[in-house]
Amino acid sequence: MTPVRLSLRVAVTAIFMLCASLASHSVAWAQDAPIVSKLSDNTYSVFWGFFNSLVVIGNKGVLITDPANDNRAAVLKAEIAKLTDLPVTYIVLSHEHFDHIGGVGAFPQAKLVAQKNIHAVLPLDPLDLAPDDIDITFENKYTLNMGTTDVEMHFMGAGDGVATTVVYMPWEGIAFTADLYEDKRLTPASFLDDTNMLGVRRILNRIGQWPIKHAVTAHSLSSDPQILRDNIRYINDLYDAVYPPIAKAAASDNPFAIYGLLDSLPDTVTLEAYADWDGYEHFSGHVRRMALSIIHGG
Numbered sequence: 124m125t126p127v128r129l130s131l132r133v134a135v136t137a138i139f140m141l142c143a144s145l146a147s148h149s150v151a152w153a154q155d156a157p158i159v160s161k162l163s164d165n166t167y168s169v170f171w172g173f174f175n176s177l178v179v180i181g182n183k184g185v186l187i188t189d190p191a192n193d194n195r196a197a198v199l200k201a202e203i204a205k206l207t208d209l210p211v212t213y214i215v216l217s218h219e220h221f222d223h224i225g226g227v228g229a230f231p232q233a234k235l236v237a238q239k240n241i242h243a244v245l246p247l248d249p250l251d252l253a254p255d256d257i258d259i260t261f262e263n264k265y266t267l268n269m270g271t272t273d274v275e276m277h278f279m280g281a282g283d284g285v286a287t288t289v290v291y292m293p294w295e296g297i298a299f300t301a302d303l304y305e306d307k308r309l310t311p312a313s314f315l316d317d318t319n320m321l322g323v324r325r326i327l328n329r330i331g332q333w334p335i336k337h338a339v340t341a342h343s344l345s346s347d348p349q350i351l352r353d354n355i356r357y358i359n360d361l362y363d364a365v366y367p368p369i370a371k372a373a374a375s376d377n378p379f380a381i382y383g384l385l386d387s388l389p390d391t392v393t394l395e396a397y398a399d400w401d402g403y404e405h406f407s408g409h410v411r412r413m414a415l416s417i418i419h420g421g
């Protein structure tokens with residue numbers, strides 16, 4: 124790697140972290156020490172740098188999710204070394220967004236696992252943040268037996284991006300998702316441009332049926348499943364508030380009536396039950412994004 128490329132990576136990482144920092148009110152983006160939480164005998168979450176990773180210790184190696192970037196990968200690697208001597212042998216990429224899929228070079232023995240749609244986006248990477256290739260891709264479901272437990276990867280359609288993967292450990296009732304919800308906080312609207320709100324709603328409603336004891340998500344420290352349940356209620360309430368006026372306009376004689384709602388609904392729809400959530404000032408952006416997903420499909 125050339126010094127120029129290295130400094131570019133550092134700069135890009137810093138920008139991502141700055142954005143994350145500015146976006147976060149409830150959790151510091153790079154606290155002094157990583158926060159390691161034990162979820163089961165062999166499973167941990169490691170939160171640092173505004174990202175939470177799942178760490179699953181198997182018989183022969185370790186599985187992790189989203190190292191995110193080079194800085195964070197170094198911190199994650201040091202924390203894993205305190206838990207086990209085994210190398211990281213699998214990295215599951217939650218989806219294709221470039222802020223999640225960097226840092227994989229810190230784990231040279233790891234095979235990369237991702238949903239196959241990731242290949243539609245990897246070649247577009249202009250900043251060389253993305254890995255060059257993926258070792259294992261899957262279509263709808265893939266299971267890795269780690270010797271100590273099973274780790275399932277599920278694809279249920281587009282969510283945040285087109286290669287949205289839900290990681291599920293059925294023995295332990297542990298789920299990992301990324302960028303589908305946060306801890307009582309509305310994601311800033313500028314980060315929703317590639318979020319299919321209908322897809323997110325479908326995925327969350329499906330995993331809400333699972334017996335989840337720990338719901339780990341990429342940008343929140345807590346894995347309390349109540350947070351997932353609160354966000355399932357939120358996205359269904361958002362849909363229920365946005366869909367009826369669009370359906371009414373779609374049934375009218377004017378084929379263009381629905382498009383005007385993209386501008387008017389963000390100014391008129393409110394959900395006061397969520398006004399105390401962090402980032403509620405972004406609610407109008409959520410309304411617009413849900414309206415566009417309903418009208419447009421994506």
Ligand SMILES: [Zn+2]
Binds near residue numbers: 218220283284301302
């Ligand atoms: Zn994302």
